[in-house]
Amino acid sequence: MSLLADVYLALAGVVERLDEHDGWSATGCSGWAVRDLVHHMADDAVRGLVAVHVPGSGEPDRDAVSYWRDWGSDAEKDDAMRRATRAEASLRGWTQLRERHLEAAAATVRAYDSLAPDAVLTTQGHTLTAADLASTLAVEATLHHADLVLHLEAAPPTGAGLAEVRRVVESLLGRELAGWTDERVALVGTGRAAPTDAERSDLTGARVPVFT
Template identity: 55%
Template sequence: MNTEDATGPERAVRAAYEAASAAVAGLGEEESWLPTGCTGWAVRDLVFHCLGDAQRALVALHTPARAPVDRDAVTYWRDWRPDSAGAANGRHRTRIGASMFLDFRQLRGLYLETLAATVRAAEAADPDRPVATQGHVLTAGDLLTTLAVEATVHHLDLTVRLPDAPGPAPAGLAAVRATLDGLLGRPGLPGWSDTHYARVGTGRAALGDAERAALGAAADRFPLFG
């Protein structure tokens, strides 16, 4: 009997990365210059950013941490706030890095092979092993959940001008919802779809007046991360 958890973090990151790869695999040079949901970034810039995230994951998964765990899959995001000076500097560095690929096919190929390698590393990892990333220590399982969340949110960003592209994986959207619920300390509004919750929860869309009224004091905490 197969006892592997069908909803475990390694399955979530596989689903999220495979969905993201499907969205990028068919893109060409012209589509790579379309704007995304990330301010100031074209598709190629966002692909480069997500490539870096997968590379960071490969390093973390192969470098066990000696320090104690200080973040989990929810609290990891408390450091990430939109419109900070660090975020602005990161956007600038990403645009410079992405500009080094004069042919989008080279960037696309590196992105696809790196995400595939990260999925294999994720499935081989001990989910309870502490790993270090972004100045914190998480279990490998919690790291994988953060990867699924970031890949899914950026999948929504990537496809704002690509209506025919495949959408995010349900498992990735479920990980985003669980993370936002954890940061909020309660479930989101009952009528929110996964995609709308992802957008308002990360500052991609503003709360409407009715939503603010329904949330009450909790509305002031939005965006929950960005």
């Protein structure tokens, strides 16, 4: 739970300093400006908050790693989501988008801080422990933090967040990427950066990106 707080609070620290001009800057997400990505990140925080109030029954069917195996498997659904996000973000002014994200992130951090790590929650048709769901939220927020600041002069993602992304990426790859920084594992492993020749050699036989 402390990881989620660390990642969300760092991201909020960046978002709260952005202005209307920044809202139209490009991001690492193709076709999305900062305002679109901030809207998407607010939606993800709200999803995490809703999950707190949707307890699951029985044993979880996903964990912090296996949750990502299905990610990006439905290209048509993903394209529809991207279009909807762009359209919905266009209906709000920048101040409203920013404040919605900050409020949702703060509420989600408070909610997870009060949960037992082994509580079983439901989201997106799957059940995970609260700790594993918090990890997935932190991983997505860390990657989108990197996307958000790509063309801005702003603080990068937290070290703890990048380390968690690395743990997930290497688990999905089934190998350790010795000599790589956490940032390179995160960016290359999720398709946000092209591998160098040396890195490509380390990835021989692996499917990359492991998710996007």
